[in-house]
Amino acid sequence: MKRGDDEQTGKSAAQSLNELPQSGASTPKQEQATKFIDDDVITAKIKEAILNEPSLRREKISVETSKGMVRLSGFISTIGARTKAIEIASGIKGVIAVKDEIRLMGQY
Numbered sequence: 001m002k003r004g005d006d007e008q009t010g011k012s013a014a015q016s017l018n019e020l021p022q023s024g025a026s027t028p029k030q031e032q033a034t035k036f037i038d039d040d041v042i043t044a045k046i047k048e049a050i051l052n053e054p055s056l057r058r059e060k061i062s063v064e065t066s067k068g069m070v071r072l073s074g075f076i077s078t079i080g081a082r083t084k085a086i087e088i089a090s091g092i093k094g095v096i097a098v099k100d101e102i103r104l105m106g107q108y
Helices: 001-019 028-034 037-050 078-092
Strands: 062-066 071-076 097-104
Touching: 037 062, 037 071, 037 078, 071 078, 078 097
Parallel strands: 071 097
Antiparallel strands: 062 071
C-alpha cells in the first residue's frame, strides 16, 4: 500500500508542476510586442511597393520605421507622388502612422 501512496504523491507533484508558470511562458509585454510586425519587414514592404508603383520609380523616397511608425523622406517631382507614397505606406499591414517629410524638388 505504501507504493500506491508514493505513486499518488508522484502524480500530485506532476500535477503541481503543471500548474506552475513555465519558464517559456510569455508575459503581457511580450504578447503586446508580438502584435507589432517587425519594423524591418514593414520598411521592406513599403520600399517594394514604392518600386512597383510606376509613378514613383524615379522618385528619391527614403523609408524608416520604428515601432510601426513610418517616416517618409527624400525628394519627389510632383505633389501627386507625395500623396501616392503616403497612400502606399499607410496601406501596409502593421503601419500605425506615417510621418511625411518628403520635399518637392526645387523647394526648400
